[in-house]
Amino acid sequence: xxxxxxxxxxxxxxxxxxxxxxxxRRPIGxxxxxxxxxxxPDNLASRxxxxxxxxxxxxxxxxxxxxxxxxxxxxxxxxxxLREIGIDLAxxxxxxxxxxxxxxxxxxxxxxxxxxxxxxxxxxxxxxxPRSKKALELSLREALRLRHRHIGTEHILLxxxxxxxxxxxxxxxxxxxxxxxxxxxxxxxxxxxx
Amino acid sequence: xxxxxxxxxAAGSTDPRVGLRAVRALRRLLERxxxxxxxxxxxxxxxxxxxxxxxxVSRQAVHKKHAGRPAVPSTWEE
Numbered sequence: 001x002x003x004x005x006x007x008x009x010x011x012x013x014x015x016x017x018x019x020x021x022x023x024x025r026r027p028i029g030x031x032x033x034x035x036x037x038x039x040x041p042d043n044l045a046s047r048x049x050x051x052x053x054x055x056x057x058x059x060x061x062x063x064x065x066x067x068x069x070x071x072x073x074x075x076x077x078x079x080x081x082l083r084e085i086g087i088d089l090a091x092x093x094x095x096x097x098x099x100x101x102x103x104x105x106x107x108x109x110x111x112x113x114x115x116x117x118x119x120x121x122x123x124x125x126x127x128x129x130p131r132s133k134k135a136l137e138l139s140l141r142e143a144l145r146l147r148h149r150h151i152g153t154e155h156i157l158l159x160x161x162x163x164x165x166x167x168x169x170x171x172x173x174x175x176x177x178x179x180x181x182x183x184x185x186x187x188x189x190x191x192x193x194x
Numbered sequence: 195x196x197x198x199x200x201x202x203x204a205a206g207s208t209d210p211r212v213g214l215r216a217v218r219a220l221r222r223l224l225e226r227x228x229x230x231x232x233x234x235x236x237x238x239x240x241x242x243x244x245x246x247x248x249x250x251v252s253r254q255a256v257h258k259k260h261a262g263r264p265a266v267p268s269t270w271e272e
Contacts, residue, residue: 072223074226077215077221078218079219081212081216081219082220082223083211084212087220108233110228
């Protein structure tokens, strides 16, 4: 699916794989695609984001906040989600640590699921999470819609925005950006560049 | 209040995303709690069958899930 990708877009995909590895997370998520886009300040997507007031360092920190593990070995976003349904994660951590010692819950990492005949290469989405795979597919759709023959970093960004539900869209929305407005900005920049 | 909480509150509690995100977090928490409790039972000499009965799953299921993992050493009561 990467035949039509520009060199810069290919670089983004490669960098996203690197971001995922560096974070110790196997599937490449939309957040890794977003960080990879921002890693090259000169690409069109990056320029649109910075014109919209996005600071790469802020987004990187936001991604880390969502994925960083707290006392329970769960991300802060998990704790927030549990709070929404009335579960106080801190209270649970305190109880467990009282009985089983400090860091008991954090140390209790479940083993990764193993399935018969399971191989990395046979994962349905390849190395990508379902959402990032969807975002990349949508980048192709966006390019077709705009009648572009190539897929550039800007189409990857459009794909992520169109996908809309992944961590990338979440941190952008949290940073106060309107995703529709951002999409319009990308299309404007494309028209200016054409 | 964190950003994520604000976002969730703004989205409204009938938003499936909020509910499903909570389920996912709960599942992660559950997995860790299970590890803590199974290890504790093993340290206290429980058999896989006894653990399986308590969890209402098959002995094979609990064994397959937990036997391969090195038990978390108890740093507290020993």
